[in-house]
Amino acid sequence: MCIVNILIKQFKKIKNYFQKHLWSKYLLVIIFFGISILVIGQFYLKNKYFQYLRDKTYEAESYIMEAINVNVSTISRELIHIGSDIAVKPDLYYLVNAYMDEGGKTSANKRRLEEMLYELSGSYQWISGMSIASDDGLVHMYDRNKKKEGIWKDNSDILANLNRSVKRAVQNKEIPLYRWSVNPNKHPEWNNIDLFHIVFPLKGDAALSKVEYSLILTVELDWLRNALGIIYGSDEQISIGYITDKEGIIIYHENEALVGTTRENYLLENDIKNIKSSMMFFDWEINIAIDENKLLEKVNAIYWNGIALYAILILALFIILLYIISHSVIRPISKVLHSIKIVKTGNLQEKIDIKGKNEIWQMAEEFNQMTDVLHRTERQVEEQHRGRLMALKKKRLAESEALESQINAHFIFNTLGVINYEAIESGNHIISEQIKKLSNILRYTLNQKNQKVFLYQEIAWLEQYLYLQKMRWGDMFDYNINYPIELGEYPCCKLMFQPFVENSITHGLIGRESGGWIHIDIIKINNETLQISIKDNGCGMEESKISKVKYLSNNAKSGENIGIANVLSRLKLYYGEQVDLEIESEIDVGTNIILRLPISGMRSAEFDDINTN
Structure with missing residues (x-):
């Protein structure tokens, strides 16, 4: 209750002060309108800035997507060239046929085949392994990351299907002859290795009609991760790159839980936008998901920081103006009022010490001259009663004029103009x-x-x-x-x-x-x-x-x-x-x-x- 009473007393003091000082009311009105204009202006600029930033983000991501597509296409072309060159090597073709003709029983051919696959797989840094497949499944393989059973553990049926798919492409004279698969997409013994596979008909120097086996290049997806890595610019990821097939199924995403889901569900569940571009050589699409909500959050943060900054600046401006007005207006007026009160007691010798040339000090100078006149008039009033009455009327008239001139309209409006100008000037420091x-x-x-x-x-x-x-x-x-x-x-x-x-x-x-x-x-x-x-x-x-x-x-x-x-x-x-x-x-x-x-x-x-x- 004591605190409430103190607050009520302070409120009454402030209210009384504002009632007695006209300038304070005008200053509050100007500050109110200044803050309102700034808030409205900031809100307008926030929306404009968000639109601009969104458009620039889409434009930038489109350029980035083009660059990614070029990089991915370059590496894809190189992988296909490597696989094609290996698939037409006569030595490998005849060695595989000899190995299969003898039923895979000769350890010498097995060792030669393993050494050749090892030598050929070392020609490119992203190749994780190289395999030979038939309609029955795995013929032989080399796995760079192999610990025990390698990439195709429990996946022989996938190899058989891939081999048959390539043979059909050869028989139907389809272009291109190679095929690809993302199954299996993980190394069975190294879960941190993402994989995909490119399948080529093992032709050697024989005719295409004699193709019975296929060459499978197993490639690590680190190169794809590196290519998409240029999209990520900060911890607050506004843009995320991922890969889908032509049906819109996600086949690569930094969040592995999304692999296998559809692009449509991913975008709907996360309320994000998407831009895409088709890749060369594979029926894949490069996608960049853009989270406009996060973009808006950043803009809102800038907006509220700007509002807080303006509030601080306006408060500082208010304090500075209060100090200036207090020293340049209130104190001189207080001196004039104090002298008037002394004169009211009958002391016509009171003088105001003039310390400036503005309107208030001009009024004080007039007051000093007035007291001089009153002093002379007081001495004359004793000589003649009418003179005393006339002097009294002049005195009252002069006092009335002095009181009316205390609040000089020209001075007030000039001061308000300056304050308004300063408020507008503060609004022009918004960062473009x-x-x-x-x-x-x-x-x-x-x-x-x-x-x-x-x-x-x-x-x-x-x-x-x-x-x-x-x-x-x-x-x-x-x-x-x-x-x-x-x-x-x-x-x-x-x-x-x-x-x-x-x-x-x-x-x-x-x-x-x-x-x-x-x-x-x-x-x-x-x-x-x-x-x-x-x-x-x-x-x-x-x-x-x-x-x-x-x-x-x-x-x-x-x-x-x-x-x-x-x-x-x-x-x-x-x-x-x-x-x-x-x-x-x-x-x-x-x-x-x-x-x-x-x-x-x-x-x-x-x-x-x-x-x-």
Whole structure:
């Protein structure tokens, strides 16, 4: 009950304050409308941004699907060529026929056949095994991952059906002659190995009419997993790649529980969209499932973060305006009111100390002049009664005018115009997706509060910087950045990569049309040193140029290499004199900038404000 009474008293004080101060009502109205406009604007932009992001996602995934299809088709073509080349080898054809003619009893032919299959299967990294099949099932096989009985354990009937299927294709002169199967899709003794099988008629140099046996290449699906891997960009997978057959049955998915189910049920149960593309060589389809709900969740998160940010900015603006109005408006008015009260007691000697030239101080100056007039009038009133009455009327008239001029409409509306302008200006800092990466770079660069960051933050900035440079220069160069995840929390100086990377582009790679690259590798040496390598295949430098760069990097005051000199100065400030810069370069080969930073020498106190910031 005591707390309730305190809250009621505070509410009454606030209410009384707002009743006595007209400016506070207008300020609240402006803030209310400002927040309303921002919320509505953010909601509109959120929907527009979601539509834009969804369209760009579909566009990007379509390009990715084309790239995947090219990669998969290339590997599929190579597998088919390998199988076709092996199937027409006369040595294998005659050895299999000899082995079968003798009933598989001669150990010499069996050993020769096993050695030949072993030798032939080693010609491609994804081939898990190679088998010979007849209408009765397995003739002989080589299984690279075999422990005991191999791939076709308990699956001889599948082999027989595959052999008959290939023979029918030969008899009917179907194109293509090869067949494929996903059964069995798992190695019986290695459950983590996904498999599929390509079946070729074993022809040798004989006529197709004499085909009795078939060659089966058993291929691991790791190559397919690698090809689909470029779809996955983050832990929150918005897009997932998978493979279906022409009937829409899922034959490969990262979630193995979905293999064998239909694409239609998968999409309906998960409420996701799908784009697809037919593969060459096999009657399969590459699918990319896109979860628009997750995409919307990301956009909503950005939306609410934006609302929270605007709320904080508006609150800060309110406090700043309250402070400004309190010092520039309320205090001068309070002084005027205080002087008026003194004058009301009969003390016409009271004067207001003028400290400005705005409307309020002009009013105060008028008040001072008024008191001077009243003071002179008071001395004259004793001489003549009518003069005293007239002076009294002038005094009352002057006081009335003074009170009316306390709230100057021109001043109030000018002030409201400024506040409205500031509110509109705050709304124009919404991040536009079209320049998102550039905005991130500028925000990161111009933020003077945090000059010390973590390595993962610096890498994230560097990736965006290289992305924009890549957009600018097109095919002139590619880039990659490699670093152990555990080094991501390593404190480092802000923008310490940029001068080196910029030099690689502007001095090393400029002038190229294509084929350039920049490799950035970060490793930890003996838990004592962090080594950063920035390597390019640019034009390289002569020894004299390397010496000049090192000298200017340590002594430059302005001009060239000032960026590298500044970075080295900051690094030595944070890590001490153990910072080491090494330059390796060869003309027309490239340049490697190696920067070594001491881990144990890091001044942790310099970075204590990273977490707090």
